[in-house]
Amino acid sequence: MKIKFENVCYSYNQKLPPKIRVLSNINLEIVAGEFVGIVGPTGSGKTTLLQHFTGLLKPTSGTVYVNDKNIWRKDFQLQDLRRKIGVVFQFPESQLFEETVFDDVAFAPRCQKLPGKEINHRVTSALRLVGIDAEQMGNRSPYHLSEGEMRRIALAGVLAMAPEMLILDEPTAGLDPSGIKLIAGILKRLHAEGITIVLISHNIDLIFELTNRIIILDEGAIEFDGEKTSFFHSSKMLLKTKLDLPRIIKLSQFLCDQNIIQNREVYSKHELEKQLKVL
Amino acid sequence: MINISNISYSYDTNQKKPIKALDEINLQFREGEFIALMGHNSSGKTTLARTLNGLIQPQSGEVSIDELSTTNPQDIIPIRRKVGMVFQNPDNQIITTSVEREVAFGLENLGVKTEMMHQVVTAILERFNLTKYRKHPPHLLSGGEKQRLALASVLAMNPKYLVLDEPTSMLDPQGRHDLLNLLAEIKADNAEKKTTDQITIIFITQFPEEALYADRLIVMEKGKVVFDETPEIVFQNIAQLKKIGLEAPVEYEILPLLVEKGFGVEVLDKFR
Numbered sequence: 344m345k346i347k348f349e350n351v352c353y354s355y356n357q358k359l360p361p362k363i364r365v366l367s368n369i370n371l372e373i374v375a376g377e378f379v380g381i382v383g384p385t386g387s388g389k390t391t392l393l394q395h396f397t398g399l400l401k402p403t404s405g406t407v408y409v410n411d412k413n414i415w416r417k418d419f420q421l422q423d424l425r426r427k428i429g430v431v432f433q434f435p436e437s438q439l440f441e442e443t444v445f446d447d448v449a450f451a452p453r454c455q456k457l458p459g460k461e462i463n464h465r466v467t468s469a470l471r472l473v474g475i476d477a478e479q480m481g482n483r484s485p486y487h488l489s490e491g492e493m494r495r496i497a498l499a500g501v502l503a504m505a506p507e508m509l510i511l512d513e514p515t516a517g518l519d520p521s522g523i524k525l526i527a528g529i530l531k532r533l534h535a536e537g538i539t540i541v542l543i544s545h546n547i548d549l550i551f552e553l554t555n556r557i558i559i560l561d562e563g564a565i566e567f568d569g570e571k572t573s574f575f576h577s578s579k580m581l582l583k584t585k586l587d588l589p590r591i592i593k594l595s596q597f598l599c600d601q602n603i604i605q606n607r608e609v610y611s612k613h614e615l616e617k618q619l620k621v622l
Numbered sequence: 623m624i625n626i627s628n629i630s631y632s633y634d635t636n637q638k639k640p641i642k643a644l645d646e647i648n649l650q651f652r653e654g655e656f657i658a659l660m661g662h663n664s665s666g667k668t669t670l671a672r673t674l675n676g677l678i679q680p681q682s683g684e685v686s687i688d689e690l691s692t693t694n695p696q697d698i699i700p701i702r703r704k705v706g707m708v709f710q711n712p713d714n715q716i717i718t719t720s721v722e723r724e725v726a727f728g729l730e731n732l733g734v735k736t737e738m739m740h741q742v743v744t745a746i747l748e749r750f751n752l753t754k755y756r757k758h759p760p761h762l763l764s765g766g767e768k769q770r771l772a773l774a775s776v777l778a779m780n781p782k783y784l785v786l787d788e789p790t791s792m793l794d795p796q797g798r799h800d801l802l803n804l805l806a807e808i809k810a811d812n813a814e815k816k817t818t819d820q821i822t823i824i825f826i827t828q829f830p831e832e833a834l835y836a837d838r839l840i841v842m843e844k845g846k847v848v849f850d851e852t853p854e855i856v857f858q859n860i861a862q863l864k865k866i867g868l869e870a871p872v873e874y875e876i877l878p879l880l881v882e883k884g885f886g887v888e889v890l891d892k893f894r
Contacts, residue, residue, distance in 0.1 A: 384797070518663065520828070
């Protein structure tokens, strides 16, 4: 699947004041198999951008193409698109509603009127992907689980639609370090299985660890779109867009300024430890 | 002072295996303290925070706020005036149709005179950098702006105790800095106030580097307090923290290596 944004602009409150312009002239293309990170300060338009991927919002001007088809043409089936692109919104656990974990994950496949066998298969494999045993947990109420588990079940609910592309909005917000690690592991696995992933997050360390390509949004415009290596070389850019450097990079630069280590270019704890050991 | 004496609380008490969220907790929060509270998900942090203004009643033990007790029904309203809460998701606490009304809402309920209210609202909006959104409906603000608004609305009521439950988890780095700086400002203002007027901050966070802003760090695990020390001391217990699913800021993880090479702990003092 290929998604292309062409000159997409979007304003809230188009007819009434105050008109608020959120996206201006967004041009971008995401192809199958990519793992893209989107970062940017709050209010920069990340979530609004996300809502354009599946036609939840209609651009004020410009348009979105999926596989070279304009999704805003009358004959385009948005319904199909929404099955192919799974969206995991912020705090997805608030969308859980069924009595059991199994039923919740089965909701979308049931709506698609899939045969019972297929539904079973979809649910168990989606739960397996997020590290939850369907046998053990399937009959429990989703409300009596921990926040991390609830979030993974909500994610399984999206995966049960067998999407080709997955868009996640702050999937690790509010999770503890072990919960974040679990989610990171799941995303790596999904990407390895061929799912295209777009990850929106403030957790710059997570983005750095997982994605190949990074897009920085600032005030509704794309400030940067490229490989992560070139992204971190331009720390000026990070300052400009009010993003933070990963703490490990800040620490290495500090230790370098203190003449404790010599090499400024340290990108992981492991590398820093290696440098310290040879002191 | 908030005095938590021997409180316990379990969820699912009618089930075979109740989940103990708080297990005989004893703590004291003094005037003007800046306390960080950490622990992995479901370690009891939020439950503890909710006992502080009577949102949750402990099944045994008592929470007293100054001369008031959360076990006395008639004390609950004055306690909620004293203990302001900011939650993780600002959408859960924003209720009005415009930014200025949101800030005024609490004041209206306290019966503040209109003129005074205008002054307070203007000053608070200015301080929180929200003046330009004064007439905007809150749902059109971004997550970080909404969280600033939630904090502004709580502080407008001039609480003595401020409880924040992971207020930065939805914010971008700039939003986090802003919020932490606001907390640091409150702490600095405290130094110039009489003890009885100082604001106590109880700050729940998942980010170890944010806990470094506090004077005191309490770590919870399975409903018990496992650490209650300055953050600098707590974070040197890397192995124990890992065991309970927590991490120290990365500089503390490499500290043993630095010490091995002959540097003292104070080498990190300048790193924030």
